[in-house]
Every structure is written in structure tokens, then in C-alpha cells.
Amino acid sequence: MPRASMREQLVDAAHDHFHEHGFNGSGIKEITDAAGVPKGSFYNHFDSKESMAVEVMRRYGESRRLEMLADESVTPVERIRNHFAYLAEDLGRYDYTRGCMFGNFGAELSTQSGTIRAEVSDSFAAWESALAAALGQAQAAGQLASTVDSAVLAGFLVNAWEGAAMRAKVVGDSSPLDHFFTVFDSMTA
Structure with missing residues (x-):
């Protein structure tokens, strides 16, 4: 080999x-x-x-499986939930000790490196864009109770996820992620 x-x-x-x-x-x-x-x-x-x-x-970003959000063989809400479930499984695989690399680097380096800050910002923007498209489709299909603009809602969900991932790292379990899913599920119609 x-x-x-x-x-x-x-x-x-x-x-x-x-x-x-x-x-x-x-x-x-x-x-x-x-x-x-x-x-x-x-x-x-x-x-x-x-x-x-x-x-x-960049490689970490590729492993985040944003393509799940565009898989039209699954309903938009299922795509979104499946995507976040995949991310939750990834965090659980390491007993919640690693967190999200984008969030980690953003917190650690955003004031030290303009290059890293720009890469993290671009990564979040790509994630939000893919998520906003799926959220817009979910709204059009009547699957979301929220009428908030899909781009704003995507930004909110990414921010909420990053906070939940950081908190899961602190508490060492999935409870913050479970709360994220409870709130997300309450938004679905």
C-alpha cells in the first residue's frame, strides 16, 4: 500500500x-x-x-457535510435536522471535548490573525448560505412556523449551534445540543 x-x-x-x-x-x-x-x-x-x-x-469545512442541506430527496426540515444531528454525532464521538474547529479558531485567533479570521468568517458564511437555502425551502413548503428571513434565521441557528457546541465542551455532555434540537423542533410546523 x-x-x-x-x-x-x-x-x-x-x-x-x-x-x-x-x-x-x-x-x-x-x-x-x-x-x-x-x-x-x-x-x-x-x-x-x-x-x-x-x-x-478548509478540510474541516469539507467534513461538515453541507451537501446534506441540498439533498432534495429529503424534506427541507429533515435535511436541516439531519445535518445538525451529524454535527452532534461528531462532537459526541470525542466525548464533547473538541468543539467545532471554526468556533474554536474564531475564539482563539480572531484578534491574532486576520488570515484565520477571514477563513473562519468565510466558513461560517458558506454554512449560513447553505442553511438559508434549506430554511427558505422549508418555509415555502410550510414546514417552519417562523417567518423570519431565512438568512437571518440561518445566522441565528449557526450562532446558537456554535454556542451549544462550546457549552457541550464545557459541561462534557450533549445537554446543550439537546436544548438546541428542542428549540429547533419547536420551530417546525
């Missing part, structure tokens, strides 16, 4: 380190050691730890 490229090994190791220890708590040496590659090889693939973090966030 061919060996994964050093770049892939570095990104995988950085993903785990950043998610577990944060950006500032993860050193390049720790990441290269975890990847099983020489420290010097890091700079063959990345200009900086910040550029690696951008790549990690």
Missing part, C-alpha cells in the same frame, strides 16, 4: 493537534512528531503554521 504524502500526514496530524490543543497549544515540532516526519519537511509543504491552519480549516 503506498504511503500517504508527507503533506497529508502533516495536515492529518495538525487537524488532531489543533482540535485537541488549539492553535497556540500546538507546536510545529509536536505536529511533525505526530505525523512521523522530520521537522524540516514542514517548510517544504507550508510557509507557516498559519498557512497549515488554513488548509486544516
Whole structure:
């Protein structure tokens, strides 16, 4: 079986380190050691730890499965609920210790790095856009009791989810996520 490229090994190791220890708590040496590659090889693939973090966030964004929100074989409300259920399962897989990388990086780095802040902002915007489309379809189908503009509602749900994910990290269980679902379910018609 061919060996994964050093770049892939570095990104995988950085993903785990950043998610577990944060950006500032993860050193390049720790990441290269975890990847099983020489420290010097890091700079063959990345200009900086910040550029690696951008790549990690992009890959993390791809793993958030936004395409679920556009799956027209499922009703809009089911798509939305299934999407958030997938995110909840992901948080539970790590016993609620990791949180959402977008939220984590936003909280940790938004005042330290304009590049990271922009990437987090773009990631939230893409999520809100996909969610707003599904919410608009749910409203048009009469599946939502709320008449709030779908873009505003999407922003609210992303903000609520991020707060619930952070709180789940603090309390170490799913109760904040359960509250999110209770409120979401109360909005459905």
C-alpha cells in the first residue's frame, strides 16, 4: 500500500493537534512528531503554521457535510435536522471535548490573525448560505412556523449551534445540543 504524502500526514496530524490543543497549544515540532516526519519537511509543504491552519480549516469545512442541506430527496426540515444531528454525532464521538474547529479558531485567533479570521468568517458564511437555502425551502413548503428571513434565521441557528457546541465542551455532555434540537423542533410546523 503506498504511503500517504508527507503533506497529508502533516495536515492529518495538525487537524488532531489543533482540535485537541488549539492553535497556540500546538507546536510545529509536536505536529511533525505526530505525523512521523522530520521537522524540516514542514517548510517544504507550508510557509507557516498559519498557512497549515488554513488548509486544516478548509478540510474541516469539507467534513461538515453541507451537501446534506441540498439533498432534495429529503424534506427541507429533515435535511436541516439531519445535518445538525451529524454535527452532534461528531462532537459526541470525542466525548464533547473538541468543539467545532471554526468556533474554536474564531475564539482563539480572531484578534491574532486576520488570515484565520477571514477563513473562519468565510466558513461560517458558506454554512449560513447553505442553511438559508434549506430554511427558505422549508418555509415555502410550510414546514417552519417562523417567518423570519431565512438568512437571518440561518445566522441565528449557526450562532446558537456554535454556542451549544462550546457549552457541550464545557459541561462534557450533549445537554446543550439537546436544548438546541428542542428549540429547533419547536420551530417546525
